[in-house]
Amino acid sequence: MNIDALQGLSAAKPLTLLDADLVAHNYSVMPVQLDAGTCQTLSAWFDERQRFRNEVRMEKYGFGRGRYRYFAYPLPTAIQQLREGFYAQLAPLANLWAERLGLDVDWPPTLNEFLASNHSAGQTKATPLMLDYGPGDYNCLHQDKYGEHYFPFQVLILLSQPGQDFHGGEFMLVENQPRKQSSGIVVPLQRGQAVVFPNSLSLVSANLGFKRGQLRHGVSKVLQGNRRSLGLIFHDAL
Ligand SMILES: O=C(O)CCC(=O)C(=O)O
Numbered sequence: 001m002n003i004d005a006l007q008g009l010s011a012a013k014p015l016t017l018l019d020a021d022l023v024a025h026n027y028s029v030m031p032v033q034l035d036a037g038t039c040q041t042l043s044a045w046f047d048e049r050q051r052f053r054n055e056v057r058m059e060k061y062g063f064g065r066g067r068y069r070y071f072a073y074p075l076p077t078a079i080q081q082l083r084e085g086f087y088a089q090l091a092p093l094a095n096l097w098a099e100r101l102g103l104d105v106d107w108p109p110t111l112n113e114f115l116a117s118n119h120s121a122g123q124t125k126a127t128p129l130m131l132d133y134g135p136g137d138y139n140c141l142h143q144d145k146y147g148e149h150y151f152p153f154q155v156l157i158l159l160s161q162p163g164q165d166f167h168g169g170e171f172m173l174v175e176n177q178p179r180k181q182s183s184g185i186v187v188p189l190q191r192g193q194a195v196v197f198p199n200s201l202s203l204v205s206a207n208l209g210f211k212r213g214q215l216r217h218g219v220s221k222v223l224q225g226n227r228r229s230l231g232l233i234f235h236d237a238l
């Protein structure tokens, strides 16, 4: 597998653009994309059970329908590099958002430092995951917090090609603002694209600054074919 291509994926998007996208739309598609071969290689990892610490069948918990598997530590080099690369890029944005919200947090510049604080709070389990959906499968709207410490952004990489490998199965974001009805958006993604989105708190620009909303994400029903994806969550789980 071509590790360089994976490193390239975390190619920077200027912070101001990332911020503008996230404030306006609640997501930002990253500038670089994994090639088809790399997506295929990564997709096939789902079937290598020894790479993962456990499997969740979504229907069992009312999370939807389909399966996902959490990678075990130590993470494969490519996943570790992606997680570190995206974290380093997103930490300054997390600090900017915290400042706007008047939150007393200081996100460290490296994933290692952030995970050290997770681990001392008992959050030690790896959270990067792969998801697998067949016909009729879907992922209910949710937030991935996994403990008291959670990083405000996460990343999703689509590994299958919409319209070719599968139909339906759209990645969705739904925002709730106080005293408003919920609003939703479907994120148009191609195979190999990475999208950044807020883990739980969204920011809405308002007259005198910013208001906050609650954001959830999920996947609409897969109508045909098979859809696989890779989720990069930065905090570890209890
Ligand atoms: O499969 C997807 O597109 C959604 C995955 C997801 O919920 C996540 O990565 O946290």
Ligand SMILES: [Fe+2]
Residues within 6 Å of the ligand: 142, 143, 144, 217, 231
């Ligand atoms: Fe999720």
